[in-house]
Amino acid sequence: MVFKNRNDAAHKLVPLLKKYGKEESVVMAIPRGGVPVASPIAKTYNLPLDLLMAKKIGHPAHPEFAIGAVTPEDHIIDEHYMPQSYIDSQVKSIRQSLRERYKTFTGGHPPSSVENKTVIIVDDGAATGNTIISAIKMLRRKKPKKIVVALPVAPRETAEKIRQQADDFICLFTPASFLGVGLHYTDFTQVSDEEVKLLLANTNRF
Template sequence: MFRDRIDAAKQLAIKLKNKKIENGIVLAVPRGGVPVGYEIAKSLHLPLEVFLSKKIGHPNNPEFAIGSVTLSGIIVNENTMNADQDYIIRQSKKIQGELKERFKIFMDGKRPTDLKRKTVILTDDGVATGSTLISAVEAIRKSSPKKIIIAVPLSPPETASKLKQIVDEFICLATPFDFLGVAQYYYNFSQVEDKEVIQILKQASNRQENVIQ
């Protein structure tokens, strides 16, 4: 059990400090991943950004994901259930516009960092199916980073096995066989609001500017 996201993040940071992180950046999945990412970035003296993505729902069943959209592009699942290509393109453009606006708000107008030759630490407050992180890794790979590390507090064993296969390093503090959902392993798992995300990212930006100076 973790006391809260900060407790989990500090434990992850200890594991990551043993790694040789060169030219690194921390990418956090909002909203719950941002407090985790902040503590990791602070401990390792690295910049912090959010990684945004959103699923494309099937036209006849919006809950069924036929792909996902990130700031850098579109990832379409092999099984699109015969969804119309025009629909996929329209939805992708619409979602990408929403993500760009959201990134602008979260990152105070800054542009996403070029990840080429970067060591990317991708984090969240926990993993269930892993679909978000799998899509994120696929998108990040297209930017030609030097290395991708996933660092998360917990994951079901089967998801952990999948994630290990797609990244250079996978760091996970707990893989409980009786996984019941991420929230069950935190004493305090209060919801993180957009306002808090913006505040944390602002603190991270100010801290990084001081480091550079």
């Protein structure tokens, strides 16, 4: 399956999320690529749109290998044998960066409350799914009613991992052979900071 662009993928996801549009839900996009997918979903069902700011902590010898993840308010560590000094420095640095980016994108708007609400996590696709899975674990601590993950595409193995962590997982295409998210889009132009800010400004935020 190949999508024309992120907007095309969004409109294919919209009808599959209808039941959550009737609940007290919050759409949380993973920036930047997830925002153009999440915005039409939030608009269709008149739901608030917010950003899920999360970034992996890379292994010091192999930065592409995640040993944990950080959000502006929390962090989770999967590999506990790492020196605490390294973890502390990474958490501090990444958290500061995420908070600055969130402020840039939202203009200082406070994060949405998710307690007792359905959280719909949206991205333009997932490769390993590690950041999403870590974000789910951290979101659980905020006591949402349920966590739903909605993606246009993810490899089959990743889809199974996410499905085990989320209360519901909706994915349009889960190929057994996967070479990258971008190959499933005709137009996979990088989303700019300005586009993120514009989409947030033009979508429900309350």
